[in-house]
Amino acid sequence: MRPMTDLEPVTEVNDMEESSVDAATNMKVLTERDEKETVENRIEKRPRAQTFSSYTGSSSDEDEVNPRDKNQKNSKGSSDFCVKNIDNAAFGRREIEIAEQEMPGLMALRRRAENDKPLSGAKIIGCTHITAQTAVLVETLASLGASVRWAACNIYSTQNEVAAALAEAGFSIYAWKGETEEDFWWCIDKCINSEGWQPNMILDDGGDATHLMLKRYPAMFNMIKGIVEESVTGVHRLYQLSKSGKLTVPAMNVNDSVTKTKFDNLYSCRESILDALKRTTDVMFGGKQIIICGYGEVGKGCASALKGLGCNVLVSEIDPICALQACMDGFRVTRLEEVVKNIDILITCSGNKNVVTRNHMDKMKTGCIVCNMGHSNTEIDVGSLRTPDLTWEKVRSQVDHIIWPDGKRIILLAEGRLVNLSCSSVPSFVVSITSATQALALIELYNAPQGRYKQDVYLLPKKMDEYVASLHLPTFDAHLTELSDEQAKYLGLNKTGPFKPNYYRY
Numbered sequence: 001m002r003p004m005t006d007l008e009p010v011t012e013v014n015d016m017e018e019s020s021v022d023a024a025t026n027m028k029v030l031t032e033r034d035e036k037e038t039v040e041n042r043i044e045k046r047p048r049a050q051t052f053s054s055y056t057g058s059s060s061d062e063d064e065v066n067p068r069d070k071n072q073k074n075s076k077g078s079s080d081f082c083v084k085n086i087d088n089a090a091f092g093r094r095e096i097e098i099a100e101q102e103m104p105g106l107m108a109l110r111r112r113a114e115n116d117k118p119l120s121g122a123k124i125i126g127c128t129h130i131t132a133q134t135a136v137l138v139e140t141l142a143s144l145g146a147s148v149r150w151a152a153c154n155i156y157s158t159q160n161e162v163a164a165a166l167a168e169a170g171f172s173i174y175a176w177k178g179e180t181e182e183d184f185w186w187c188i189d190k191c192i193n194s195e196g197w198q199p200n201m202i203l204d205d206g207g208d209a210t211h212l213m214l215k216r217y218p219a220m221f222n223m224i225k226g227i228v229e230e231s232v233t234g235v236h237r238l239y240q241l242s243k244s245g246k247l248t249v250p251a252m253n254v255n256d257s258v259t260k261t262k263f264d265n266l267y268s269c270r271e272s273i274l275d276a277l278k279r280t281t282d283v284m285f286g287g288k289q290i291i292i293c294g295y296g297e298v299g300k301g302c303a304s305a306l307k308g309l310g311c312n313v314l315v316s317e318i319d320p321i322c323a324l325q326a327c328m329d330g331f332r333v334t335r336l337e338e339v340v341k342n343i344d345i346l347i348t349c350s351g352n353k354n355v356v357t358r359n360h361m362d363k364m365k366t367g368c369i370v371c372n373m374g375h376s377n378t379e380i381d382v383g384s385l386r387t388p389d390l391t392w393e394k395v396r397s398q399v400d401h402i403i404w405p406d407g408k409r410i411i412l413l414a415e416g417r418l419v420n421l422s423c424s425s426v427p428s429f430v431v432s433i434t435s436a437t438q439a440l441a442l443i444e445l446y447n448a449p450q451g452r453y454k455q456d457v458y459l460l461p462k463k464m465d466e467y468v469a470s471l472h473l474p475t476f477d478a479h480l481t482e483l484s485d486e487q488a489k490y491l492g493l494n495k496t497g498p499f500k501p502n503y504y505r506y
Contacts, residue, residue, distance in 0.1 A: 067176050068183065074168045080194075081167035082187065084160040084176040092132075092165030096139075099132035102428035105436045105471035110140040118443045120145030124201040125191050127209035128230070129157040129421050130175045133431035135166055140439060142171070146201075149191040153205040155179040156398065156414055156422035188212050192220070201442055202227045206375050207234035214246070226445030226453070227251040228438055230260060232296075232351040233375040238457050250453035252441040257460040258506050259437045259468045265297035268430040269373060270305045272420035273347065280399050280413050280423045281369055283345070286310035291336060291343050294350030295322040298373050302347055303331055314339060336360060345369045347419075348379035358384035361402075364410050371413035373420060380416035398423045429475070436468045462498040 072086045073079045100107055119141060128134055130152045141148055150166070152158045152175035159177070166173045172194070174187035192199060192213050202224060204210050210229070213221045227249060229235050235255045241247040254260050277283055290306050291314040292299045303313050303326070315331045317323040323333045336356070340346075340363050348355050351374045358381055361370070372379045385392075391403040395411075398419075403409045414422035441460055445453065473480070488495045500506075 066183070068186070072167075074170070076170060078170060080172045082174045082176070082190065083163040083167050086164050086167055088161040089164040089168035092135075092159070092161035092163070093168075095132040095159065095162050096135045096165055099136050099428045103133065103136050103432035103435070104429075104475050105468065106136055106140055106432045106439070108471045108474075109436050109439060110143050113443075114143040117145035119446060122146040122201050122442070122446050123197060123199045124148045124203055124442065125199045125209050125213070126150040126203045127153045127188055127191070128203065128205040129154055130163050130166075130173065131157065131159050131421070131425065131431075132162050133426070133428050133435065135162050136432075137435040137438065138166060138171060139169070140435070141442070144439070144443070146442075147197070148172070149174075149194060149197070149199070151175055151187040151191045151209070152179065152184070153208060154418055154421060155181070155184050156417055184208075185212065189216070192217060198223065200225045201446060203438060203442060204229045204234050205231050207231075207237035210234070210241075211237065214241075222248050224249045226442070226448075228254055228441040228445065230254040230434065230438060231375040235457070236351070242455070242457050247457070248455055250445060250448075250455060251457045252445055253457050253459055254434070254437055254441050257437055257441075258462075258465045259433050259460075261297050262506055264430050264434040266301045268301070268426050269298045269349075269420065270301035272424055272426045273302045273373060274305050274309070275424035276371070276413070276419045276422075277345070277369070280396070280419075281411060283369065288312070288344040289339075289342055290314065290345040290347065291316060291334075291339060292331075293336060293346070293348045293355050293379070294352075294374070295319075295326045295331075296349065296351075299349035300325075300329075302349060302373060303329070306345075307331075311345075314343075337363075340364055343368055345371075347371055347373055349373045350379060351375065353378040354381050356380045361385065361410060362404075364408075366408040367411065369411045369413065370416075371419040372416050373418065375418060377415065377417040380412075382412070382416040385412070429472075433468060433472060436471055437465070440464045440468065459502070462500065462502055466497050466499065 067082050067084055071079070072081070072083070074081070074086055074089075122145065124141060124146050126138065126148055127150070130150065138148055138150060149172040156177060158175045163173050163175050172191065174190045179187065188209055189212060192209065198220060200223065202209055202213070204227060207229060210227055227238070229238055229251060232255055235253050238247065238251050238253070285306060286309060288311045290311045292303045293316045295303070295315050295317050299315065303315060307313050307330070313331050315323070315326040315333050316336045317326060317333055326333050337360065340360050343364065344367070346356060346368065353376070356370065356379065370380060385402050389405055393401040393403060395401055398414045400412045400415065401409045402412055413419045420426060437460060441464070444461070444464065483491070483493065483495050485495070493499060
């Protein structure tokens with residue numbers, strides 16, 4: 001995955017004060033000629049490929065050298081990291097400080113638990129998106145006593161400056177934006193297989209760290225005390241391992257916790273899908289024909305946001321319950337193949353594979369935007385587009401035009417990977433909810449007495465879900481009503497919760 005080209009902006013020449021028409025004209029001609037020569041010289045001297053500015057608005061590095069080929073050290077002399085450019089740490093630190101202001105729940109958890117050090121002795125492998133919000137989680141886990149090593153779960157979503165800031169702070173970070181597939185697995189392996197450091201916990205997003213450790217280091221995997229997984233894809237892989245008898249450690253399914261499903265999956269996606277589409281395509285939403293493939297919480301968030309901006313939103317679904325929900329929400333449920341010829345924007349949110357095939361894309365009209373909001377990059381069959389008859393044209397960072405022989409072109413975002421984290425950012429407040437849930441899940445598994453959790457996949461205890469929610473209520477100046485003794489007895493509840501049974505659907 002090579003970094004793309006990004007021409008520097010040409011400095012505008014200030015208007016000359018006009019002493020005479022001829023003088024002004026002559027100066028204009030000379031200035032334009034000099035400016036043209038300057039631009040030509042810049043283009044000749046500049047490498048053909050450079051990275052774009054990152055989606056956080058910060059500057060990114062302009063060299064093509066693979067970070068693995070660099071010899072970098074932080075200010076303390078440590079080289080146990082691999083990031084794009086350690087010199088960008090100061091900018092990344094500012095990004096982290098901004099995120100902290102919007103992550104009140106996670107910061108409150110840090111303040112409440114840092115004296116007790118509930119993760120003292122924990123050695124955590126993290127494999128998630130590396131963003132400013134993730135950095136707040138990483139530093140929170142360290143404040144609670146954990147030692148961590150971190151890699152990215154997505155080759156495009158890493159914020160290089162944030163990774164540099166974490167490396168400068170002494171964390172072993174192996175990630176940069178634009179990794180190749182080989183780089184991706186190398187980074188995870190460097191986090192797992194470190195001399196003198198053996199992990200005992202995994203925090204995963206997609207199951208890649210779990211998969212690699214189980215495959216390459218099975219003895220090490222069996223020593224793990226617990227796995228925390230936050231994505232649909234990763235949870236699916238865990239259940240497959242459990243079913244086949246290969247899951248030898250307890251795992252916590254954070255994705256299906258209430259605080260993840262109802263807030264991160266819904267509210268975060270509702271805002272970030274708009275941001276991603278605007279930043280990459282400058283599309284006008286009003287009147288567009290859009291199909292959402294999958295009407296889970298992510299699909300619901302995307303459909304709601306786009307409907308609110310005047311789009312005609314259609315939904316494709318396999319589940320009759322989700323399909324009925326879509327109908328009751330005012331969306332037409334249809335098969336993709338029935339409408340694909342007329343679609344302006346297609347968004348996958350299913351967690352499945354090959355939801356959009358080459359046959360579908362052959363039928364799309366020119367200019368159709370295709371993107372993915374699910375975790376895995378398999379929802380869109382991107383591999384079927386890498387054939388001699390099709391031409392790939394890189395338009396800008398994370399935007400490719402796929403051109404057919406007849407001149408038709410579709411717009412593919414982030415090569416079918418997670419578009420909101422590859423091409424935009426997500427609301428820090430919502431990430432705070434998920435991050436606090438992850439931290440509590442790690443604390444629960446790490447401190448659980450022998451025998452509480454067996455070799456299976458578990459949901460986060462309801463009491464912890466409620467605690468995460470309570471950490472975020474003060475931001476809204478929200479005040480909970482307290483049950484009287486009589487009311488608590490009538491409902492059969494403890495006055496301090498949990499307030500709903502595990503089967504309750506929020």
